[in-house]
Amino acid sequence: MTLAAHDIRWSAARKMIVDGVTLRAEPGRILGLIGPNGSGKSSLLRLLCRLRKVESGVVTLDDRDLATMARRDLARRLAFVEQQASTEVQLSVCDVVKLGRTPHRGALASWTDADEAAVEAALERVDMSERHDQLWHTLSGGERQRVHIARALAQEPRELILDEPTNHLDIQHQLSILALLRRLGVTCILALHDLNLASLFCDEIAVMHEGRVVASGTPSEVLTEDLISRVFGVAVSIRAGASGRRHIEYLIDPSDEGIAR
Amino acid sequence: MSHAPIAPNWPARIAIALAALLALVTAIALAVTIGEMKIPLSTAFQALGNGVFNLGYPVSAIQQGVIFDYRLSRALLAALCGGTLALSGAILQALLRNPLAEPYILGISAGASTGAVAVMILGFGGTVLTLSGGAFLGAIAALAVVALLATGAGGSSDRVILAGVAGSQLFNAATATIVTTLANAEQARGVMFWLLGNFGGVRWPDVWVATPVALICFGICMLHAKVLDAFAFGADAAASLGVAVARVKIVLFATTAVMTATMVSIVGTVGFVGLVIPHAARFLVGPAHARLLPTCLVIGAIFMILADILSRILVPQQILPIGVVTALFGAPAFALILYRARRAT
Numbered sequence: 385m386t387l388a389a390h391d392i393r394w395s396a397a398r399k400m401i402v403d404g405v406t407l408r409a410e411p412g413r414i415l416g417l418i419g420p421n422g423s424g425k426s427s428l429l430r431l432l433c434r435l436r437k438v439e440s441g442v443v444t445l446d447d448r449d450l451a452t453m454a455r456r457d458l459a460r461r462l463a464f465v466e467q468q469a470s471t472e473v474q475l476s477v478c479d480v481v482k483l484g485r486t487p488h489r490g491a492l493a494s495w496t497d498a499d500e501a502a503v504e505a506a507l508e509r510v511d512m513s514e515r516h517d518q519l520w521h522t523l524s525g526g527e528r529q530r531v532h533i534a535r536a537l538a539q540e541p542r543e544l545i546l547d548e549p550t551n552h553l554d555i556q557h558q559l560s561i562l563a564l565l566r567r568l569g570v571t572c573i574l575a576l577h578d579l580n581l582a583s584l585f586c587d588e589i590a591v592m593h594e595g596r597v598v599a600s601g602t603p604s605e606v607l608t609e610d611l612i613s614r615v616f617g618v619a620v621s622i623r624a625g626a627s628g629r630r631h632i633e634y635l636i637d638p639s640d641e642g643i644a645r
Numbered sequence: 646m647s648h649a650p651i652a653p654n655w656p657a658r659i660a661i662a663l664a665a666l667l668a669l670v671t672a673i674a675l676a677v678t679i680g681e682m683k684i685p686l687s688t689a690f691q692a693l694g695n696g697v698f699n700l701g702y703p704v705s706a707i708q709q710g711v712i713f714d715y716r717l718s719r720a721l722l723a724a725l726c727g728g729t730l731a732l733s734g735a736i737l738q739a740l741l742r743n744p745l746a747e748p749y750i751l752g753i754s755a756g757a758s759t760g761a762v763a764v765m766i767l768g769f770g771g772t773v774l775t776l777s778g779g780a781f782l783g784a785i786a787a788l789a790v791v792a793l794l795a796t797g798a799g800g801s802s803d804r805v806i807l808a809g810v811a812g813s814q815l816f817n818a819a820t821a822t823i824v825t826t827l828a829n830a831e832q833a834r835g836v837m838f839w840l841l842g843n844f845g846g847v848r849w850p851d852v853w854v855a856t857p858v859a860l861i862c863f864g865i866c867m868l869h870a871k872v873l874d875a876f877a878f879g880a881d882a883a884a885s886l887g888v889a890v891a892r893v894k895i896v897l898f899a900t901t902a903v904m905t906a907t908m909v910s911i912v913g914t915v916g917f918v919g920l921v922i923p924h925a926a927r928f929l930v931g932p933a934h935a936r937l938l939p940t941c942l943v944i945g946a947i948f949m950i951l952a953d954i955l956s957r958i959l960v961p962q963q964i965l966p967i968g969v970v971t972a973l974f975g976a977p978a979f980a981l982i983l984y985r986a987r988r989a990t
Contacts, residue, residue, distance in 0.1 A: 455889050458887065470878070484886070491871065
């Protein structure tokens, strides 16, 4: 059992942003959220980790209502990686990852062997051990995202929620971040923009459109030409790619100026 | 996996604490001996012995009075004031994620002085406690106004500073209105002098109020040191690390309001200490709050004692308002921080 949403709703400025979403993550698997800009992906992720309060419906973790859990207990179980979180504080890579131990430490607790081991293991898993002492603001975008994931792993979570972890990264780093998430074996729920990457790396996909989940299932069930044209408003041709997964090709009207040239 | 704590380096910690204490005592000793009446250090210690333990050293009554009743209480209060203002600055900078945040710029000091002036001029006794109480209510009102303005304007980090500037203006205007419409000439002159920051009127009862306030507030801040670290990537990041963001903000904003209000009610508004000292402290010991907060307390204390000495000797036969001296150092530092913040983005 893991994280699930049951008919949850949330609005901002009198507009329904998340409108009756029911969703269930599977243990140890990757659930991808796709959908156009403004479809409610980020808001849904924030509701799933209780950074926003649901207005109706419930989010459950192992069948317990998330709203009844202590925030600290929640943070030891579930970690969240924001899109492009940055800081002006002069922190080293290790300082950032150490923040992940916050929910495991009391106000006056000193740093323990277990804390140190968790931080080192987390850095190892994202392949950033050699950057231990480097300053955070000297890292590249892809490295920063790895350090954020290491910080999340130092929380020792069973569920990991990531908001567009590949945003603004070049393709090599996008692939390496997603491959990393697959290797972790932690239950992941993540928002993604790139449909082909979603097809390649996700075990399940949920498609969001105007605050609702309009389709969910395995990539081959969900990613159909009809659904993509309906939700994203683009024409595509879908075939089996070299990996055996679905590959989406965008069809563009050749008479369109700029393409023809 | 074992949960053995990794032993902190106690000898080094004790050495640093002793060095800080020594620096603080030296600054206080300087403050006690330097002034219009130059007093040798040995006499100062004898006067201290007389005052605290009734040792009966032969110190003239005038020197005894100047040292014990006037300069020592003044130096201790300067230390408490500088320490708590620096502490408030460090807390506000961490919570608001803005390097320019501090009680003076955010209008908390202005609100506190409005509250204190209202008590002074409208009556209600005018003792240290009622003044502090009025200042506290003013500080909370200013915080509320600035918070409302900032969230209404979008809540981003620079909007908070703009809201603070607007809040300061509003509360300074309120203070000026109270003074001009309700105070007599003598009261008005007293208030204006006090507003610029002045340790001249400090006596022991002020120290007895400020000391417990400073110690308790420092304790509360230290209990939140790790939580403040978790704000490095913003409130949402802190919340996802298990921090009860709303509760922590209320407790720490109230704590800074109490510290600022207490100091403003005793010495008036003193700017820039809360801004400059946390940056200097971060430069020395890094951003981790468990080290940063005590460092701010000590450096702030020493800075304010030295600033007070300067205010007494810079112009012969005259005492400059303390706010003038701190602004003399603070304004260039403020410009430097602005310049660096612009380069970083």
